[in-house]
Amino acid sequence: MDPRILDALFGLRGKVELGLGPSNRLLERLGRPELDLKWVHLAGTNGKGSTLAGLEALFLASGAHTGAFISPHLVRFNERFRLDGQPVSDIQLMAALTHVCALLGTRPEALPRATEKALGASFFEISLSLAMVIFKEAAVDWALIETGLGGRLDATNALQNPKASVITRIGLDHREYLGETLAEIALEKLAILRPHTPSFLAPQTPQINQLALDYAQSRGLDLQPCPTLEGWDLGLNGAHQKENLGTALACFNHLCPNQLDEAAQKEALAQVRWPGRLEYVNPHFLIDGAHNAQGLASLFQYLRDQHPGKHILLALGWMTGKRLFEGLDQSGLDLTWQPIQGGFQGAEPNPEATLSTFGPCLPTKVLSQFCAHLPPQFDLIVLAGSLYLLGEFKSLKL
Template identity: 35%
Template structure:
């Protein structure tokens, strides 16, 4: 583990992180020059990392890494993980071999990066990624699972010169204001993490995206292990079946709920097939598939003030998906898991979303399944849609919607409406639309 100097009383990582947000006028400004400058001054920690699995894509990156981490840990490997954004505390982004980075170590590394960078412009993600690389470089590990922040080609994580493996989850429209308006353009940005001679594993892709990814792999000489050509999967009653040139493997139902998680789990198995030196035998892979855990991916909340506000028998769930593809995947899972037979009961939504997202596209798939929706502004997020605007998007999608002052108020209103005479079965309430909203809920609900 990394050694950190003593931290003076009263000093917090939140205070340092707040200062770092002021080093650049923009939250996002895609470039590699600033982070490369800082890493050079820090002695190039990115060159001293454990073997890296570098992951880009639109949806499923965090879930893919959760499955891979569970597999590798089942094989007794020392695993580091870098993900973003965090849900409750920044520390969640930097997982060392002994667990999440501790407060003293985080403060020391952030302040070191702050001092070395000085007043020069650098984005929050760039400077904190440099701090993460320092932490990982000083923590002996077998492997580092590294998630891009946004895009790939100009993402701050893309300073790793030769990863052990790259992987690209399904590519869809998202962050068009930064990555371009077309699926092909977004795929081109994601393909930027590919490196010559380094195998790239891809999940299921739209034909237009797949063509771009394969062309880039061929252009730079990156072996390309593609779904539908080199590996495949199919759902089975007990889980799913994975197949590649080495044969067929029967896997259990993933530990994360939903048909889209079978896609993520199968992609993790495809990645494991390319990591032969890590001892990922059938038992470790199966244990990882079944045991993976990743908060705010159709997570049931079972305690806290929001749960206490519900009538007897009601359920409260949380999901952080936030773009049209995520809305479609969520809707497919709800139809499969919640809308048939004895499992069927009325579904209400508490919804909030950033104003940079395609709100109507996310909600359209959910509209036929939803009884009513309460819309909220995401607390503490300047880029959040207002409750009124979010409710307007929901009504446009065909959902009976109204704004609410808070998540608690929204839950209370839905509960009151749902216990009126003749309302039938207890309801499910799903809080959705944003990882930032999910993080707020997890924090405030304990």
């Protein structure tokens, strides 16, 4: 796709303003394409992408044709729109953009001169519309749709008639938009649940589990707690993936009963891959999109389990305003912290001030040297934090 058009689209990522109005208007102009699709809605703080990847793998193993809408992308915009597990082509994306732009009274070539106010739609709302056009044109059997932020007022909640809803792990994140407490954030995400729609709840803290069940019961909603998947060889690293893929399996078995026997399900989930989630670049270099306190806790537990006693360099970069370190337990780990200042959107301008143990801040490009030549005093380097940071790292094409 023309880089100028992409830059113009990215330029529409202004101040976050939650609400369903623009998406509803766009979807109406498109003729409500979601009503011709079977689709699953996913919300949660952590684990949406991994759970989606598990569902995608199971649907594909059953012979279904799948579409998936995710955010953010790591390297290419196309990654946000997947058909049968692969990013769409530039040709498919450009055709969808031409169609959506026509409904907005413009052309893709004119986007560099457009504004969000003039278009009446944001970057994310346009992206969601592109997904709907692509999935309808491809006649997918199942579409998997991730929320962008929260749930109640997220653009994806304007979509009608989901066949299932999934709530992954809920934690403290995006408090400036969703609320300061875990309960407030949970209620925002639980608002994607719909009457007469089966819903699936990943394992939660006791407080959130009870809140979710009470929420569903008071509204007559069908919410099913999901078990942790024990004893299976999974394609994703980390104990928390037993929760994510267990949730995916419970949802799939409800939607497609008897489509796959247990052996086929195990094979599908053993093949799941999701970039940037406990992904090894080489045996001594690990990257992970742990971008909030809950994510860092899962990363630390994985390091305790899989790399006990190792001296680890943790290179960390995060978005402005993130409170990553509240209640964080790093016991049992031999960590040296290294802040990373990337060029990614909204990067913390002075991350080394957050922890006194941090050394001087380094630019992302220095990581290529770490990857090629492990500093001798470390057994393992871990690059973690914002998914935008991981995308910047992957763009280095090492």
